[in-house]
Amino acid sequence: MFDIAKLAKRLRSQKGFTLVELMVVVVIIGILVAIAIPIYNNVTANAREKACAANIRALTGAAGMYLAEQGNYPGDIDDLAPNYIDEVPDCPVDENAGYSIDENGVVTCSHTSGGGGETQ
Numbered sequence: 001m002f003d004i005a006k007l008a009k010r011l012r013s014q015k016g017f018t019l020v021e022l023m024v025v026v027v028i029i030g031i032l033v034a035i036a037i038p039i040y041n042n043v044t045a046n047a048r049e050k051a052c053a054a055n056i057r058a059l060t061g062a063a064g065m066y067l068a069e070q071g072n073y074p075g076d077i078d079d080l081a082p083n084y085i086d087e088v089p090d091c092p093v094d095e096n097a098g099y100s101i102d103e104n105g106v107v108t109c110s111h112t113s114g115g116g117g118e119t120q
Helices: 004-013 019-070
Strands: 099-101 107-109
Touching (some): 019 099
Antiparallel strands (some): 099 107
């Protein structure tokens, strides 16, 4: 009625992963994630910096158009919208930072250290 030999044979023939094999896979995935997250963070920070630089270039171009029409640079960066640029963009690096323009048409972003940014 109850055959131990058949039961033992049946248990040995079952396929599957052991707990050790599963733990090795989990550890490998954890190592890969630990490597990937800092790389991803660096890539996104670099992309935000480049987007801010692109915004500065666009605002500098709009300030040049303002100069061509008005004969001087705008007193405030907001004077460029909506005639020379659709809207003044927000800084992608720091939501509290803003763009400014000086009397020489140099556009800067306040998120950079020292308040400077890329220039014309």
